[in-house]
Amino acid sequence: MKMKMKNQIKQISTSFFSTIFLFENGKAIEYLNENYSKQNPSKIQIENIQKVAAGSFNEAILTKEGNVFAKGEYINSKNPNEFINISSLIKDLNDRIIQDIVSGDSSIYLLTSNQNVYGIGLNYYSQLGFDSEALKETEKPILMMKNVSKIFSGNSSYSAFLLNSNQELFGCGYNQDGQLGLGESKKEETKIQKLTKIKNIPKGKIIDIQCGFTHSIMLIENQNQNQNPKRKLYSCGESEYNGLGKNDENTYEFTEIKSSLFENDDNILDFSCGAGQTLILTSNSKLIGFGGNLFGQLGNGNKNTHLIPIQIKLPKLRFNENISNYHISCGFNKSFLYYSPPSFSNLEEDLIKLFERKEFCNISFKTKNGGNN
Template identity: 30%
Template sequence: MAEEEVAAPIRRVLLISAGASHSVALLSGNVVCSWGRGEDGQLGHADAEDRTLPTHLSALDGHDIVSVTCGADHTTAYSDSRLEVYSWGWGDFGRLGHGNSSDLFTPQPIKALHGLRIRQIACGDSHCLAVTMEGQVQSWGRNQNGQLGLGTTEDSLVPQKIQAFQGESVKMVAAGAEHTAAVTEDGTLYGWGWGRYGNLGLGDRNDRSVPEKVSLSNSEKMVMVACGWRHTISVSSSGQLYTYGWSKYGQLGHGDFEDHLVPHKLEALSDKFISEVAGGWRHTMALTSDGKLYGWGWNKFGQVGVGDNVDHSSPLQVKFPHEQKVVQISCGWRHTLAVTERQNVFSWGRGTNGQLGHGESVDRNIPKIIESLSVDGSSGQQIESSKVDPSSGKTWVSPSERYAIVPNETVQGQTSVSVGGNGNDASVPETDVKRVRV
């Protein structure tokens, strides 16, 4: 496949989103770019190649995309004019919402969501949720711990409406590895799914298969919520930040490594007004109303962005060139993205698959500008163009074909090989072999 650089007009970065090891950006002019790990098709370029530079996702040209959201190894986008949600990438457990578990290497519309006016989409490790403009919630994908909120623990291959929110108007949702949180228009906080670390905020370590209200001691109204892998972050109407759940790496920010089973106010930032929060696999970022960014938690790859690779259990400020103010953030599993008011995009953390967008596979522990997406970039927004005709290549892979060669032990201790490709899912491993990467 030939790739070439194409001159692009100066475009503003409207949205950024980070997955496990890939990144996506929406630029003005409805241009979508993706980069990083591509093995599962999550970049949408009709192949399984990694990209170390932001690459124009031409398959979405002309679709009037207004939002993009990364799951761990899959991606979604929404077209406001077409009223379509598109998804692509790793398809196990039905996380793409197309009624099967096949991988998709180019964006495809989710039929069950056609015609819905979508306010927000949240993607966790293996499940997704969509909030409609009317405040209703649809969920789909993996559900072994009840994270879909449907009252069952059965996976859902297509979006289903969460009936428990009947009569409620949901403002936003957030998805972790196997748990989910939501905030309603009246400021009520909900949690459901996997609760082993107190990450539901309900005072215990039990799972919930339907949304349950989180009690707050001071009756504060919540306006924002985000999930890390096993922890949750919420922000009140007064700009105060609360965290709860797993804190083995200090990701709750309270100066210790203790789990919290209910929302716990982050005193270290109590004099700040928090305007945005994001949760990574084991780290957390918070943006203040005056454009300052703070990070804490697991920092093995420098994803906290403070110049070292040491875990931090309390918030530290992330520094940017010329003291630029930050206006948007997103956490991947081991990397972080930020947009400044000067329309520059920065990234830091793990770069093994090119997810930092710097044209290399190097880790960074301080913010580094992504040249091709930034007004101050020396390359003048020269965005890589992936010239692929989706009709000429394979756009999907069935699970049986993906895991076509599966060793089977024999009584003699030798290994035989079963070859799939017959259209069923018999060869798919029972265990999720790709769940955790170090």
């Protein structure tokens, strides 16, 4: 079906109970999967959306004006299904313009235009950087750290990472499986109560960090002036269920994921972590994955766990020549491969693929309140 440019996919964010589809026209729809009872997508009644973030027990919407609307059990206990403006709850009036949002399993992180980070939601595992005994949860944003350039977490994670303007990395939250990369000596500390500097991280520019339930994956770009930038993946945590891409090894510091699948002329375009699975898209049109696969979320035709990287057969892509415009989004038990061209693109059609139950399938966007988005 022909689709106008404004209806092209811009982003997908998916978690355990929900999946949000954001379109180029600034509108979004959400697909709920409560108690495994499938429902049709419904329109989100918020305009001018810039970014969406879904966690297992919350959703967050960032508008182009810098406001954040969120809902969830730990965001608005009186009415968890109602979106409220959480950025307006920040006490500092000069700090209410939000630049970025990231969702954890039950917490939301806000990066302001002044480079301050606020957290809201569950803090039972100290994922907001405070003593969990004194503060189990908060429905008002609390200041976590100043002078921050990037924030990282995961839709199934009780951990968070913050990167300051000096490229120093800090982490807090759940660490029972060593997923904060603090080293062997810190592995037994289940909760890291305050933001702690992560030492011995790989050299290079940190592009992204994504957190699963018991592992974390870091994307580093080598910016050697004598060669083209090369991106590499590093992981830490437990591999028993999720895989770290390194045989059956556990590692409590970020170490490189090495595989013959990452050839010299390959570069990593995109990657995503769910609760247990990791999917990677390379410049040579390779789809690589490893980790949990009980629901077929690796899209390789079986439900076997793969602890080391495997190559997954891509579906027939309509826009194969524009592989850099494809993106991946992994949720708790499902994964998406979708085409998101730049805003200036002339393409008039969209493509979405869902990895689930042994095969790829297309997704339609007929909402329960009538019509397409």
